Amino acid sequence: SARRRGSTGRPWGGEYKHPGGLKGKVLTLDSMNPNVKRVEYAVRGPIVQRAVQIEKELKEGAKKPFTEVIKANIGDAHAMGQKPITFFRQVLALCSYPALLEDSKFPEDAKQRARRILEACGGHSIGAYSASQGIECIRQDVARYIEKRDGGIPSNPDNIYLSTGASDAIVTILKLLVCGEGRDRTGVMISIPQYPLYSAALADLGAVQINYYLDEDNCWSLNITELRRALSAAREHCNPRVLCIINPGNPTGQVQSRQCIEDVIRFAKEEHLFLMADEVYQDNVYAEGCQFHSFKKVLFEMGPEYSNTVEMASFHSTSKCYMGECGFRGGYMEVINLDPEVKAQLIKLVSVRLCPPVPGQALLDLVVNPPQPDEPSYATFMKERTAVLSALAEKARLTEQIFNTVPGITCNPVQGAMYTFPRITLPQKAIDKAKLGLVPDMFYCMRLLDEEGICLVPGSGFGQREGTYHFRMTILPPTEKLKVVLQKIREFQLRFTQEFS
């Protein structure tokens, strides 16, 4: 350790000297917050840094076996060529520069939305701070959207909190929940594979991560027996209080059945767990027979015994679905049965950061309040929305189909979300070689990046059963490019297997 006590009896008290006679730095790897050191986030980890490096080399004229890096590591639709929804961007332009409200080129419904948003802003400017919980009329629109989505089950705008993307709201709720020391420390149940925001936030907060494994042999479905196993083991060493669900699944692309959601809610009630439902892919459902059921709706349909007691937060975002507007960092959460005193604490906590970005709030308002059939922008809006969602559905089918023809790759159907998480069989020699420096699927993905210019995230970044290997790939590249990607992965997999056989 670089720490030593000086004559004041205090560490770093101005007395410590490096061997060379110079003071060391105040902030070093040894002296920094150890929770931050434990944070990992594979979606933007070493493989992506390598990809950025390769892109720079290509730009500077380096010769590679490929001419561009295809980044299928992150659900970033616009970066993959998806076009923004025209209506959304028209309203955002009007909100940014209200002089355009006089411009006859903009449709009336876009102007009407912009006027309504501006009227709700301080000084009629999206440059003013909003209420910390979010602009009130937008929270009302969100509540109406949820009611419509859930067949009329009421939603209260006071339970809606706008956020800086869904990540912000997820971390905020976890922050309220995590406390205690030692065996009393809060445990949080997350699926494995998981989206690494969860493990990162838990490391940062010093919470105990409780893994429950999804069933790969059954389309990554969630199994209550496994939840019970994980919970009961965790109770030996921590205080489990939270159950996190991602539906549709990230990175695994499964869509939960209504029955399964009921079982989860029953389990949460019996075991006295706070439910966090990450539902940011709610419009991304492709497989026949699959349908999105919100946890809120199922909870309320199970009757007052459940709807009056189970504490829950559900998260949504402008970044996914057909919008793909990641850069705006828009999102919301709805809380159910949250203790009123805790709500006051939540409002206080979010007020410290003043407010979520107002352009993102405006965008969210359009997502929950899109053009209606009698409005001029409706036809274009529906055409654009449908085009994105049908292309995604086609790419989901294509991905499963092609991967399952490749020896050594097995792939569940991409029922929803925007990812596939296929299992790869690695030759023992490759595993042995990899283990000298890297986890085996990181070795595989690094080789794929270097040889084919395709950037994926190794399964180890999301968690997987010991001895199994996967990668996560987005299905976002345009269809023709996706076909090339799939073909290149196929060839790489064959070559890789041969090399290490």
Add this chain to the structure above:
Amino acid sequence: SARRRGSTGRPWGGEYKHPGGLKGKVLTLDSMNPNVKRVEYAVRGPIVQRAVQIEKELKEGAKKPFTEVIKANIGDAHAMGQKPITFFRQVLALCSYPALLEDSKFPEDAKQRARRILEACGGHSIGAYSASQGIECIRQDVARYIEKRDGGIPSNPDNIYLSTGASDAIVTILKLLVCGEGRDRTGVMISIPQYPLYSAALADLGAVQINYYLDEDNCWSLNITELRRALSAAREHCNPRVLCIINPGNPTGQVQSRQCIEDVIRFAKEEHLFLMADEVYQDNVYAEGCQFHSFKKVLFEMGPEYSNTVEMASFHSTSKCYMGECGFRGGYMEVINLDPEVKAQLIKLVSVRLCPPVPGQALLDLVVNPPQPDEPSYATFMKERTAVLSALAEKARLTEQIFNTVPGITCNPVQGAMYTFPRITLPQKAIDKAKLGLVPDMFYCMRLLDEEGICLVPGSGFGQREGTYHFRMTILPPTEKLKVVLQKIREFQLRFTQEFS
């Protein structure tokens, strides 16, 4: 306590029942994160909630001694009627809806900026995620801006981190720095009065807050003897590692002299402290003889003994100065002498939240790269910028002048920033009456709100010397309205003093 252990030996193990036979909630005031409970943020605290309540009552037709609530509690320029800079909003509209690039009504320089920003975005869309540290060409522009501001002292874009407002970056740096337990817990020195983001972040992180008092009798100047006193007392019970400075000052409006900044830097080096320089009001300097000196510039002018060793982070934002674009949540920090391993940890940490809002990044790019003399938007830009800053300078003078004519109010010059923090003399009877339910200056401000419709923040929300009372008021209302506000406060102060004499 509501906690009890069930037969599993674990608290909340599903065994606990409320007296009525029902399980308690998972998340209650008793079972939540105690650090969050300790968080306070007066700028949006109870007085603002009351103000919002009164506004609703007025809207619903309630009769009050006033017709509107004037919110002078928060530095929210646009909400107070300040108009956005035309050029900024034109570029933002172009970035939001690039079809406008074909529109001849937009000036060429605005189009050129928009094209450059869009080219740096994934898929040429501000809806794509950016690099977690921020868009590279914007970081380059920030570095050039800093170099120009600091007379050519080099700035490295790798040391620039874009952020979600300055608050985000401040909390991130504090999160890296805070660790240890008991007497080893990190202590952070903050000025009193302070901007309550700091105390809130420290409570949230469980750090030790070390107060150093600004010298009210000398224009709220910072005194090294007082820093020494505070540090030495703190070393008895924690591990002081960080010194935070706000210059120009919030809530106190002082502008630090170059000499004082040198002294602070020397102190930080001697005492082995990490310096955090909150410089978000760097364009807001009004008083004659005052000038903004960046900590970075002074550090480098002190020679390599300092510039190669003192670790520092400086923060800036799009929310203040002449822009006042709070809603976009744009900002950056520059780090100096940060350990390279810690930098890698910092990049990892910010990557978990993916990226700062891209519209805010775009706006920041315009702030650091505004129209140049040979460009078509220059004249309008300069006119608008100058109008805002001269009006603020006039309002700063006006505020000091009028307040100092009121018996029982004494007010330092508003040298910079956008606040005044006058001292109020409260009659003992008022103090006694207040103490039955509220801290005395909260009592004063609540009465002012109820009687005059003016929303200020009590000094207790920022910290003040025991037995002194203050409030913070922004100087942002338009000049004519500000005069009314000052007049109303004057009348209230006289009435209040009379009532309790």
